[in-house]
Amino acid sequence: MEVIGLGLMEKVMKQCRKPAGRFGRLMARSMNYGHRKCTRWGLSHVSVNRDDTILDVGCGGGKTINTLAERATGGKVYGIDYSEDCVAVASKINKKLIKSGRVEIIHASVECLPFPDDYFDLVTAVETYYFWPDLISNLEEIRRVLKPGGSVILINECYRHDKFEKRNAKWAKLGGFTYHLPEELRGFLRDAGYSSIQIDVLESKNWIAAMGTKE
Numbered sequence: 001m002e003v004i005g006l007g008l009m010e011k012v013m014k015q016c017r018k019p020a021g022r023f024g025r026l027m028a029r030s031m032n033y034g035h036r037k038c039t040r041w042g043l044s045h046v047s048v049n050r051d052d053t054i055l056d057v058g059c060g061g062g063k064t065i066n067t068l069a070e071r072a073t074g075g076k077v078y079g080i081d082y083s084e085d086c087v088a089v090a091s092k093i094n095k096k097l098i099k100s101g102r103v104e105i106i107h108a109s110v111e112c113l114p115f116p117d118d119y120f121d122l123v124t125a126v127e128t129y130y131f132w133p134d135l136i137s138n139l140e141e142i143r144r145v146l147k148p149g150g151s152v153i154l155i156n157e158c159y160r161h162d163k164f165e166k167r168n169a170k171w172a173k174l175g176g177f178t179y180h181l182p183e184e185l186r187g188f189l190r191d192a193g194y195s196s197i198q199i200d201v202l203e204s205k206n207w208i209a210a211m212g213t214k215e
């Protein structure tokens with residue numbers, strides 16, 4: 001990030017919010033690569049069972065959907081994104097799995113999920129919550145679609161910490177997003193009705209995984 005000019009960096013950060021057009025599609029693909037290590041680390045905190053029904057919110061270029069489908073081989077993985085270009089890229093990347101009925105990708109916002117109550121075993125959200133319009137009510141909407149006993153996990157490459165504040169504040173300003181302390185995330189999950197809340201951080205990288213379960 002530091003080696004590219006501020007103008008380009010602003011363009012990149014703005015695209016993270018809602019990738020659009022040719023550059024947006026390129027961004028979605030590059031995020032598939034750029035977020036893979038943090039995603040793998042984050043997913044190591046949840047168990048994915050063979051028959052699970054899973055939703056990836058803000059699926060971007062669709063790599064996480066692909067990873068989850070490799071694990072839930074007898075289940076189904078859905079992805080939603082409010083960027084039509086991301087839905088297109090993610091659909092292309094998961095073409096074979098869509099054809100076989102194991103993956104479905106839908107154009108939708110986290111504010112109004114097009115699924116019935118009590119539908120998912122697991123909901124994942126990688127590097128996306130920063131952009132959501134109303135975090136607590138969006139987490140409540142996710143809770144609605146989780147089965148009792150199902151969990152949500154938010155996986156992020158940045159949280160508020162003194163050591164990373166200068167970098168994070170710059171990214172947040174350019175990208176127009178908000179990030180939080182681990183304890184604030186715990187509070188949001190609690191206020192949205194989750195229990196068994198667990199927060200894990202990898203301090204050296206400034207990564208965070210925040211999990212909650214629907215009772």
Ligand SMILES: C[S@@+](CC[C@H](N)C(=O)[O-])C[C@H]1O[C@@H](n2cnc3c(N)ncnc32)[C@H](O)[C@@H]1O
Binds near residue numbers: 081
């Ligand atoms: C930084 S990208 C991360 C994409 C992907 N999860 C990954 O890890 O590469 C953020 C994604 O969240 C999506 N997003 C942001 N706000 C959203 C909302 N309200 N509903 C659905 N998707 C949203 C954006 O379109 C974008 O694809």
